[in-house]
Amino acid sequence: MKHQVCIKKRNKSNHLISAVSLLCIMLFSCINFGQELDSSEDLGVFHFEEEVIDYGSIAQNDNGVRTFKFTNRGRAPIVISKVKTTCGCTVPTYPKKAILPGESGTIDIKYATNRVGTFSKSITVISNADNGQKKLRIKGNVIAKPKASVN
Numbered sequence: 166m167k168h169q170v171c172i173k174k175r176n177k178s179n180h181l182i183s184a185v186s187l188l189c190i191m192l193f194s195c196i197n198f199g200q201e202l203d204s205s206e207d208l209g210v211f212h213f214e215e216e217v218i219d220y221g222s223i224a225q226n227d228n229g230v231r232t233f234k235f236t237n238r239g240r241a242p243i244v245i246s247k248v249k250t251t252c253g254c255t256v257p258t259y260p261k262k263a264i265l266p267g268e269s270g271t272i273d274i275k276y277a278t279n280r281v282g283t284f285s286k287s288i289t290v291i292s293n294a295d296n297g298q299k300k301l302r303i304k305g306n307v308i309a310k311p312k313a314s315v316n
Contacts (some may be wrong), residue, residue: 207239207240207241208239208240208241208293208294208295209237209240209242209243209264209266209292209295210237210238210239211235211236211237211238211243211290211292211294211295211296211299212236213233213235213301214233214235215233215234216300216302217301217302217303218231218233218301218302218303218304219305220303220305220306221305221306222305222306222308223305223306224278224307224308224310225278225281225307225308225310226278226279227278228278229275229276229277229278230273230274230275230276231303232271232272232273232274233271233272233274233301234269234270235264235269235272236268236269236270237264237265237266237267237268237269237270237294238266238267239266239295240266241266241293242263242264242266243263243264243292244263244264244292245259245261245272245290245291245292246292246293247291248272248288248290248291249288249289249291250274250286250287250288251286251287251288254276254277254280254284254286255274255276255286255288255303256274256277257273257274257275257288258272258273258274258275259273259290272288272301274288274301274303276303278307280307281307281308281309282307283304283306283307284304284305285302285303285304286302286303287301288300288301288302288303289301
């Protein structure tokens, strides 16, 4: 009988310890989550005028440069570390200096229009902004120039 009472007391102690541990974990999780939300307010935030540029139909060997315009709507400078493209036919030019809050910038994309046919290319902007990687896209159709007739 004495042994059963001792076991019941031990089970009550274990339940109390478990409840207190769970309460502490929940409390610290809430505090940590709140800190993460506050720190995100101190990041740069990209706002692009367009995320997809449609070239439409463009003649072979025409100017393939198009510009993505953006503004930093965050509270911290944005530094673009890299702009990746899906192939060598798409060449990016981007700012190397920090874009301060409220400032604007551009990313120029040159598509090689010597390739005839439809195209759709992805561009990934890697930075310290709130989402880290921003996906942009270009698309269009390069139409072959008619060959000059020889008389």
